[in-house]
Amino acid sequence: MASAPTLSAADRLVDGRAGAKSAGFFRRAMRAFRRDKVAMVALAVVVLVALFALMAPLISRWTGFDPYENHLQYKLSKPGENGFILGSDANGRDILTRLAYGGRISMTVAFLGTIAELTIGLTVGLVAGYSGGWIDSFLMRLVDLLLSIPSLPLLILVTTLYQPSWVGLAFILAIVSWPSDSRLIRGEAMSIKKREYVDAARVVGVGPVGIVLRYVLPNVLPTMLVLASLTIPSLIIAETSLSFLGVGVQVPTASWGNMLDDAYRFYRTNWTNVFIPGFIVFAVSLCLYLVGDGLRDAFDPRQTDR
Numbered sequence: 001m002a003s004a005p006t007l008s009a010a011d012r013l014v015d016g017r018a019g020a021k022s023a024g025f026f027r028r029a030m031r032a033f034r035r036d037k038v039a040m041v042a043l044a045v046v047v048l049v050a051l052f053a054l055m056a057p058l059i060s061r062w063t064g065f066d067p068y069e070n071h072l073q074y075k076l077s078k079p080g081e082n083g084f085i086l087g088s089d090a091n092g093r094d095i096l097t098r099l100a101y102g103g104r105i106s107m108t109v110a111f112l113g114t115i116a117e118l119t120i121g122l123t124v125g126l127v128a129g130y131s132g133g134w135i136d137s138f139l140m141r142l143v144d145l146l147l148s149i150p151s152l153p154l155l156i157l158v159t160t161l162y163q164p165s166w167v168g169l170a171f172i173l174a175i176v177s178w179p180s181d182s183r184l185i186r187g188e189a190m191s192i193k194k195r196e197y198v199d200a201a202r203v204v205g206v207g208p209v210g211i212v213l214r215y216v217l218p219n220v221l222p223t224m225l226v227l228a229s230l231t232i233p234s235l236i237i238a239e240t241s242l243s244f245l246g247v248g249v250q251v252p253t254a255s256w257g258n259m260l261d262d263a264y265r266f267y268r269t270n271w272t273n274v275f276i277p278g279f280i281v282f283a284v285s286l287c288l289y290l291v292g293d294g295l296r297d298a299f300d301p302r303q304t305d306r
Contacts, residue, residue, distance in 0.1 A: 029222065032298040039294025042287035049284050053103030060101075065094035067101040068252045076270050087272055089262050095276060102254035102277065107284075109170045109249070110235040114228055116174035117235075118181060122224060125185025130193050130212055140186070143179040151176050155238065159247040166249045169242070173235050181227055188223050192216045222299040229292035233285035240281050256281050 033039060052059070060066060063085060071092030074082040079095075081087065086095040128139040158172055189212075192198065198215050206214070236256075242248030243257025251258050256277045263273035 026222065029295075029298040033294050036294040036297065039291050042290035042294070045287045046284060046291065049103065049280065050107060053100055053107055056097075056100035056104050060097045063094055063097050065097045067093065067098045067254050069093060076266060076273075078270065079272055086276055087270065089259070089273060090266060091262075095259075095273060098254040098259060099256075099277060099280065102256045102259055103280070105166050105249055105253060105255040106236055106239055106243075106257065106281075109166050109173070109239045109255075110232045112167065112170035113173040113177070113235045113239075114231045116171050117178045117231060118224055118228060120174060120178040121181025121227075122185055122220070124178070124182040126189050126212055126216060126220070128182065129186035129189025130208065130216060132190075136186070140183070143182055146176075146179040152238075152241070155242060156245065156247055159242055163247075163250070166253065166255070169239065169248055170235075173238055177231070177235070177238075181231070184223065184227065185220060188220050189216050192219050226292055226295045226299060229288055229295055233288035233292075236281065236285055236288075 056067075064083070071082075071088065073092065074084070074088055075090055075092040077084045077088040077092075079085065079087045084094050084096070086099070088094055089098070124139055124143070128136040155172065155176055158176075159169065162168070162172075164172055193211070193216060198211055201211050201215055239248055239255065240257035240260070243255045244261045246258075246261060248257055249255035251262070259277040260274060260281075263270070263277070267274045
């Protein structure tokens with residue numbers, strides 16, 4: 001019984017050293033990120049587009065059009081004609097209103113898919129990286145098998161067979177996309193479990209689950225943050241591609257992908273109907289990738305000018 005306070009004190013010392021090191025590194029990384037002007041401008045663009053999508057009901061009230069409201073007599077109106085600020089589509093629906101509602105769907109699918117994908121990838125990666133042995137071999141062979149399957153044909157097949165809702169589409173994207181994330185997290189976990197403070201935690205009696213949750217997971221979070229910023233745009237593009245092909249979000253529910261599908265047939269006469277949703281997909285994806293690059297540089301331990 002006399003040794004219990006000693007173990008507790010040592011445990012707190014290990015926690016304090018590891019936590020202070022992690023917190024200090026995170027603060028320095030955030031300062032480096034804020035100094036990256038390109039990444040900050042890109043982040044501002046993403047935030048503005050996200051706010052635009054979140055305020056879709058207010059946009060609808062301002063334009064005076066419902067996203068599902070057809071005005072066939074005014075179909076394919078050019079920007080500024082017949083009260084349509086950005087024009088209307090082939091069914092006479094307001095482009096601006098549908099762009100806002102489509103952004104809510106496309107970005108929500110990407111965010112939900114990213115959360116689910118990183119959750120699966122994190123769990124598999126941590127278990128494989130920390131456990132090692134046959135568990136690691138089994139999980140990594142499963143990852144190799146899934147990575148060998150082309151993702152886009154698999155997505156087209158699954159969505160064609162099951163015709164999921166947009167929520168189901170998010171989880172299908174996650175299930176198809178998690179293997180590459182788990183491999184990266186596994187490498188991080190294998191590196192972290194060999195560090196001195198993890199060895200010290202084992203000495204004072206911390207179990208495997210406690211080590212993973214208290215020492216490995218917090219040090220993997222910066223990598224997860226960078227992964228999230230790079231996964232979201234890839235899932236936006238994946239959702240747009242599937243909806244453009246007619247197997248993703250189904251009309252009349254608006255998404256940026258099915259807006260492109262509705263518009264490309266009329267690009268010769270109404271090129272703005274193709275350009276506007278296409279450009280916003282391009283801009284948001286590019287800005288998210290720039291944010292990801294900025295985060296990756298900021299969290300790079302080799303950077304010394306912090």
